[in-house]
Amino acid sequence: MAVAVDTSTRTLVSRVQLNRPRGRIVYWSVLVLTLVVFTLVFIGPLYMMVTGGLKTTAEAIQSPPTLYPHKITPGTYSTAWTQLNLAKLLTNTLIYAFGALLLQLVFDISAAYAFSKLRPVLGNLVLGAMLATLMIPAMVLIVPQYLTAIDVPILHVNLLNTPWAIWLPSVANAFNIFLLKRFFDSIPQELLDAASIDGAGSIRILWSIVLPMSRPIISVVSIFALVAVWKDFLWPLLAEPSPTKQTLNAGIYSLSQGVPENVLIAASAISAVPTILFFLFFQRNIMAGLTAGSLKG
Structure with missing residues (x-):
């Protein structure tokens, strides 16, 4: 008995490939990796800017920069x-x-x-x-x-x-x-x-x-x-x-x-x-x- 395949929706990866275990693993791996990379690219500068305002002056000008403030100084914003x-x-x-x-x-x-x-x-x-x-x-x-x-x-x-x-x-x-x-x-x-x-x-x-x-x-x-x-x-x-x-x-x-x-x-x-x-x-x-x-x- 032939199985009907819905081809009304065209995508980059076909449904047949997604139904295979290997296809699902590759698809979700690429998707998660892409989302993580783009999130870091766009959110990273905002994170460094917000946390940079919480650092001390010495830590803010430190090179290479620290990923998080070792001593939080929230009074910097006021x-x-x-x-x-x-x-x-x-x-x-x-x-x-x-x-x-x-x-x-x-x-x-x-x-x-x-x-x-x-x-x-x-x-x-x-x-x-x-x-x-x-x-x-x-x-x-x-x-x-x-x-x-x-x-x-x-x-x-x-x-x-x-x-x-x-x-x-x-x-x-x-x-x-x-x-x-x-x-x-x-x-x-x-x-x-x-x-x-x-x-x-x-x-x-x-x-x-x-x-x-x-x-x-x-x-x-x-x-x-x-x-x-x-x-x-x-x-x-x-x-x-x-x-x-x-x-x-x-x-x-x-x-x-x-x-x-x-x-x-x-x-x-x-x-x-x-x-x-x-x-x-x-x-x-x-x-x-x-x-x-x-x-x-």
């Missing part, structure tokens, strides 16, 4: 919080991050909606030019961006040491506009046409129909906008020369003179906590938003 004025730097970073997020949502959503549904003349050409900017290394844009910030064309305003120096460069984000446009493309045009027949204008359609349906991708863009400002280092260091107005990363660097190594490591660990929490709380939104809009229907 010292880092007060000595480096992390509360002020954290407040600055929150203001810059959420201000950039608000401006990005307003302008990037408007641009993506125009490219996707309004279809302006030469819209594809403009979109292609915007996407082409993703190929330009960020370091190349630092100098012209800085020259623009110290003397804004036409207005002739100096934006240094103001939140606008952080907010405005983050607005035109080609990658976020592309993500939003791809999602808007998946919204049935018939639904928008029906609303238009009922008398709804373009802005009303965007506000009442498109945005409520676009919550997954808006969540992803919001997370990307917040994390981009949070992890940026060079531009906030140039745009906000005053240490009292800098972000966490730039402020820790500016105030690091004469600070022990274990205190700096503890400060770095504290600055990494918000982004880790962002990912843990919103990882489902990230995956759902990145895959949303890939299929029409």
